[in-house]
Amino acid sequence: MKREIFLEEKPLEEALAGYWEFLRNLGALDPGPAETVPVAASCGRVTAGPVFAAVSHPHFHAAAMDGYAVQARRTFGATEQSPLRLRVGEEAFPVDTGDVLPEGCDAVIMVEDTHAVTPDVIEITAAVFPYQNVRVMGEDVVATEMLLPANYSIRPVDVGALLAGGVTTVAVHPQPRVALIPTGTEVVAPGTALKPGDIVDFNSPMLAAMVREWGGVPVRHEIIPDDFAALKDAVSRAAAEYDMVLTIAGASAGREDFTAAVVRACGTLFAHGVAIKPGKPVVLGAVAGKPFIGLPGYPVSTVLNAELFARPVIFAKQGRVVPDREKVAATLSRRVVSPAGVEEFVRVKLGRTGEKIVATPLGRGAGRLMTLVQADGILRVPRFAEGFEAGSVVTVELLRTRREIEETIVIIGSHDLALDIIANFLRLKFPEATLSSAHVGSLGGLLAVKRGEAHAAGTHLLDEETGEYNVPYVQRYLAGVPVVLVNLSYREQGFIVIPGNPKGIRDFSDLLREEVRFVNRQRGAGTRVLLDFHLRRLGLDPQRITGYQREEYTHMAVAAAVAGGTADVGLGIRAAAVALGLDFVPVAEERYDLCVLKEHWEGKVGERLRVVLGDPEFRAAVLARGGYDLRDCGQVLYVQE
Amino acid sequence: MKREIFLEEKPLEEALAGYWEFLRNLGALDPGPAETVPVAASCGRVTAGPVFAAVSHPHFHAAAMDGYAVQARRTFGATEQSPLRLRVGEEAFPVDTGDVLPEGCDAVIMVEDTHAVTPDVIEITAAVFPYQNVRVMGEDVVATEMLLPANYSIRPVDVGALLAGGVTTVAVHPQPRVALIPTGTEVVAPGTALKPGDIVDFNSPMLAAMVREWGGVPVRHEIIPDDFAALKDAVSRAAAEYDMVLTIAGASAGREDFTAAVVRACGTLFAHGVAIKPGKPVVLGAVAGKPFIGLPGYPVSTVLNAELFARPVIFAKQGRVVPDREKVAATLSRRVVSPAGVEEFVRVKLGRTGEKIVATPLGRGAGRLMTLVQADGILRVPRFAEGFEAGSVVTVELLRTRREIEETIVIIGSHDLALDIIANFLRLKFPEATLSSAHVGSLGGLLAVKRGEAHAAGTHLLDEETGEYNVPYVQRYLAGVPVVLVNLSYREQGFIVIPGNPKGIRDFSDLLREEVRFVNRQRGAGTRVLLDFHLRRLGLDPQRITGYQREEYTHMAVAAAVAGGTADVGLGIRAAAVALGLDFVPVAEERYDLCVLKEHWEGKVGERLRVVLGDPEFRAAVLARGGYDLRDCGQVLYVQE
Structure with missing residues (x-):
């Protein structure tokens, strides 16, 4: 070949x-040639031709009320004040809804408008006009009328109507x-x-x-x-x-x-x-x-x-038309660059964090199926466009319902395994709710909250001067924005190493050894801030670390690099090491908070988060991951008005 | 009891x-207790708990391009101008997309950036950086990560992601x-x-x-x-x-x-x-x-x-939330009166006939299943409301997609069996299109067109003075409205009678005989106009006709009344008599036109109608019903600017 x-x-x-x-x-x-299926099994199939009623429905004149069948003209003049009497079995015939109208009768008087005088005589307190309270033959379906046209997708009510019209099998497209x-x-x-x-x-x-x-x-x-x-x-x-x-x-x-x-x-x-x-x-x-x-x-x-x-x-081939996907207008949270000459299909997460729906692009590799699982919609970049600027309003084709989008809690920021556990318990407690989390590092999260692109950010940023977590960053980067810092956990940070720690990593100085390959986190990540803090404190030159330039976006990606043998060590949380069966050398305990916009903490988002964070089963599931301390979980540690 | x-x-x-x-x-x-199903058969089921990846995907470092696996640092400096040479099998290893990255390699150079010098040596014209064109282990899924939360409806892409993550069975709600x-x-x-x-x-x-x-x-x-x-x-x-x-x-x-x-x-x-x-x-x-x-x-x-x-x-019980029905704002074409104290669910037909979507209430009997088949949406009349006025803007819950509504041709007016046949052929030719026809009589149809509630009206109105059909009515009732009259058919009107014509109906005077029970059409119907015209011409008093007050809305309903034995005769088209096996005494040939708004006749609606009306199979289907002459079918007989 x-x-x-x-x-x-x-x-x-x-x-x-x-x-x-x-x-x-x-x-x-x-x-291709039609096939014939029983109507009862035809739901979802598509008619190959028009379908006509074989019988009328109803196929006889029927009482439409419980009461007495009568000749209407015998009732004229009856009122509460001047009731009329009728002989049961001769002038009035007891009928229930659905019964055949007896020969000679043309109306039904409701049981409420009658009372028995003797077993053979009733008194009526209202008149009826001809065909009142009667379902005439063919009221619903007249025999021979077209029930469904060709190329029609059969729904449950259509199943009912076909059977009501005496049709028991139907020709459908294969x-x-x-x-x-x-x-x-x-x-x-x-x-x-x-x-x-x-x-x-x-x-x-x-x-x-x-x-x-x-x-x-x-x-x-x-x-x-x-x-x-x-x-x-x-x-x-x-x-x-x-x-x-x-x-x-x-x-x-x-x-x-x-x-x-x-x-x-x-x-x-x-x-x-x-x-x-x-x-x-x-x-x-x-x-x-x-x-x-x-x-x-x-x-x-x-x-x-x-x-x-x-x-x-x-x-x-089924005579059907592909339904359109619902579309929404959304504001892009990040710039999207796309090569000219091709139409690109960018997977995006969506969330309503205020007035607007915000679209955040997901990973774009053709091999990354999880991005399709996580995506709420598809943004098409046309062939002659080279992308869209951050802040552009774009049209997104929805992969989930608009309601799901509206009910999504968007947490952007630092990655923590407990966020997955929140996602799961949120869904258990509120089946209509979804947690959407994007991992851009602590600082990226705070800025996303500031830009109104997220309800909350996961953050663990150590202030080098004060040694305090998160609060100084919120004061610096979110000045004037009303937010609360809600603690999620204290967690152990440390070196994630190959089982048995064959390279003998003990301290930050070990990272500079020539035979040690490091895998780093991206700038703006709390873990990266922690690393740089310690390196500076110890006077170690980051440029001497092999792999300092190699940046991953999550703890799990760092752990996966170590497990996969492309790195010997990375800095990350204990739970990530535990998850992949790696060893862990603790370095510090750090505070991981959710920075939540105050209006959301006081609204539905906060209400739902409080339910989850307070749930004992949730806490047990987090603790089981290893390296977590939940002594302040759910506590508001700082309020900025 | x-x-x-x-x-x-x-x-x-x-x-x-x-x-x-x-x-x-x-x-x-x-x-209830979860059940375990194979992932391949889990689509549409709902997860009973979170699902975690068993293996990473990919589970090894893989080439992401066809080309040669290399050590990135060996390629530094290579350009089109100064290519570098690598020994195949020692420094460069041929790989296809998806192949395992050979030991010692950390990047792949694309085949487009290489050419063979000898079978053992390639020249490369571009450098690669470490892990370029490599799918690293876990790029898509990292073992142990949460793939899906609980209470999650599994879709096809989720099936793929679960299997990619090494999950082959999944616990779902029963x-x-x-x-x-x-x-x-x-x-x-x-x-x-x-x-x-x-x-x-x-x-x-x-x-x-x-x-x-x-x-x-x-x-x-x-x-x-x-x-x-x-x-x-x-x-x-x-x-x-x-x-x-x-x-x-x-x-x-x-x-x-x-x-x-x-x-x-x-x-x-x-x-x-x-x-x-x-x-x-x-x-x-x-x-x-x-x-x-x-x-x-x-x-x-x-x-x-x-x-x-x-x-x-x-x-x-499946951990799912009922999806909301899409809602649209629509303008009511008729008044809806509803008893206070109950919440009423009114079935409506919808159609876009211009700027607005128009909602026309359908029959409201609980026994009329066909109204649910025909309905495009449901209008709720709240418990404390007594209805809505015509022209009100109301919220309608959709039973069909918005696209189906947008693609619906609305024909309101006189009833003709050929409309069903149009509906069927329209669907065959244009699977996305639907014909929605409401039967309110010819005059009602013309007024609906005038109010912008229909694309077209079916009309057969005889002008008593000129003997001309439709044109004088259009000039009188639609003055100044640009419309065209397109002929659908000429058809036979006559007396629909019991087989064998036992009451011997021959002429309009027979309707006045005491033993003859008549069933009438509603005011504004072309057939009613025809009746009244002949009665007046012959000096016959309508009040002497038994059943003159009993009004039905379609030819088929009149025929059904005769077939059901509640009337001896009605005036209607031959096709209705033929359909129910009744006898027919012809009275007149009349012209049945579609009065179409000019903008619609010149647009998509007209285009589609022309295709259907010109189709030989359509014409054969109409002629087979009996009593039709199609000599002018599809011809524009009158244009009003």
Whole structure:
């Protein structure tokens, strides 16, 4: 196989429109022959043609009230003052709601407007007009009337109406069967014990769930190794058997990327490469007249391309239209820079922290699936734009409901494992609430609070002059902003080291040793401030530390670097070391506070945080992580008006 | 059993809050013990606790590009102008995206920045910094980090993230099993051949679909006759076995309504009767500690009460919050009068016909399920309000998406069966489009167009002086409004009579015979104008016609009245007679036009209507109904600037 090095960069709108036209001309968007299903099992399916009522509903004249069926004209003149008497069984017939109207009767007098004089005679205190309190035949549905048009998604009430109209089976579009073919010699099924280099096939179960959500029937194929003939064989067979074929990975132009070549060999290639980010290396084509999409292996690229290209096809084959995502206007908390020439899909967190909804961009790597899990929305940066400035008002497509956004508590700042535990207990106590936390370091958090981008900041900033935590920083950076400092915990900071501490790290001076590789935190992080404080105090030159320039954004990322063997030591909290089975050399106890805007502490946000922080189970869960002291947890330690 | 005649009228908010509290105190809202499911099958389920990553993702340092793995410091200084050479297999190792980073390497140089000099030597034209183009271990997920909190609804991307984090099974809340017990001696299963008085149990399949949509597992019970002991037995057993029990019908206070008594006997009754319309006779309680709701039998009441009372319980038992319905502001096209003291739920059709969204109330009977099928939204009339004036701006909860509303073509006016056929072909040609037609008669339609409440009106109004159709009315009632009259059809009007015409109806004079019962159309209907025109022409006194006061709103309703035996004759179109197997005595050919606002005819609405009206299959479907002539169909017959 010739190695393809360069991909096309087809503009997205051109790729979408062109691929649609390409498939339409092949007839590959048609739903195919209808199938007949029982109405009771038809919910969510789409009608293949109009549906007409077989019987009327009701199919007889029925009493619409409990009471007596009568001839209306016999009741004329009856009032409270001058009641009339009717003979039961001759002029008045007891009926319950839903009963057939007896022969000769044309109205029902409500039981409330009657009383029994003798067992055979009632007195009525109101008149009725013809067909009063009668459900006439066909009141709801008239036989032969159209109940539902074609291409109509059946809902529960429609199930009821079809059955009411005497329709018990319905012709619906078939659910497209979509073959999912994971590829890659190094790819293994979920649950396999992992060797280095193994890649877990989490994409195909994820895509299967997506296809199912879109109304299709996913068929997961076994994993195909990087082998042209094997892939060609699998794709050809799948295209012959199913309605659509998606392959996963191998879509780029690497040595072992065979997807495009396979489509050229056994079908028609429409495009290889679309100018989007992430997700550029996608293969669009058709095999055996069936839509074929070669998805890239990075999970965010896979999801994005499946949504852009596969979803509309799966909907079209059911006679459905892809619903629009709700959009909101949001204010960007940070600058977004994006290359011109590609349409970029930036994942953002959203939160309402006052008048406006604030959007904070998340990590942008195509391999970072958790950013899609965490994202509340997608910001599209158009092909001819190079990004947006901080503070711009942008349009965001929602991935969660607007209500979820409105109920989200936004905590930006220093990272602490207890924030995850807060997130969990918040959800348990208030199922509608979500905690959104972004990790930008303590100082970044305080500034986010100042700019109104967060309800609260997690902060542990040591003032070098006074030795006091947080308060001096709040006074300096948030002067005039009404906030409270609420303690979350005291926690142990120290050296996170390889188990057994093989490099013998004891003190800050050990970091300068030549054979010691350090991993640092980013500027503005409380842990970084702590490091720099001690280095200065001890007169140690940071530039002599190997790895001082390597910055990570969370305690867990520092611990992961040590666990992964790319560093020997990092400064961080004990809980992070405990979590990854690493050793820990304590250095200091520090105070970690939440800096909460006063209006939020006094409102719903504060109310909910107080419930969580005061919960004994929450506290037990935090203490179980190791290195925490909760003696002041939930206490307001400082108020700034 | 003592017959209960009066129901409580508990205000809705009190019933909702009180019932919630009642169930919470019983522990009946708790989800119950978690169950463990495979992650691949967990989509849509709700986490019972937080979920932590078992492995990091990636679980090794991996190449993030195709190219060569290198030590970054060996590349420093390389540029296009001064390339550096590296020995393959010693200093540079070929890698593909996803490969394990070879021992001793800390970066990847992209294949685009290299070229082969000999098989063993490459030249590189760019430097890389440490960890450039490397996916470090844990970049996406760090082992032990929290992936999902508790009470979290799992989506496809979450399935992917869980599997990426090495999680293959997940603890989720059980899906509540909801017993549905249809009751009523006269109730029969769908598909049964119907005798007069039989009521088809379409409610329990409809409720089953609703419960499934809400995440529960419906269990349809066999139909229980109106028998206290049988119902008590069924309810007790179901409550012992399932998580929630809903009965259908028998919830009111009639002679055969046992639900409330059963709950009193084997459980706890919380309320009988809530001040809502429709749906007042609902029974709220608990049996064996399980939520019990006795739903009324009228389908709209059933749906409404299930949504108000059952849905939040089913959600709560899964740790979920009921999502809000989207709301829009709409302008009421007609006055809505509602009794004070009850909260009424009025079904409305919605359409955007210009600047504003217009809401038109639909029929309000609790037995009219088709109104729920047709409704685009629900307008709540609060307990202390007596309704809204026409032209008021009201808040409507959407039952369809906003996009569907925006894509709806609103035709208000005279009823014609061809409108259903337009609705169907419109949907076939444009899956995103819907036709919404309300039947208020020709004149009502023209006035709706004038008020901007409809895109078009169906009209067949005969001018008595000129004998011309529609144009004089448009000139008179829509003076100054730019509209076009587009012909839909010429159609036969005549007498719809019982098969064999046993009363021998031949002419308008026959309507005055004493033994002939007539069914009329409402004032403003074109057919009514035609009737009155002929009566006046012939000097016949309408007041001598039995049934002249009985007004129906559609041709089909007139035909249904004749077919149902409550009338001997009505005036209407041939297609309605044909549809119900009735006989037809022709009287006149009339012209039926669509009066379309010019701006809409020249825009998307007109474009779509032209496609449908010009379609040969559409025309064949209309002609098949009988009595239609399409010689001018789609022609613009009159333009008013």
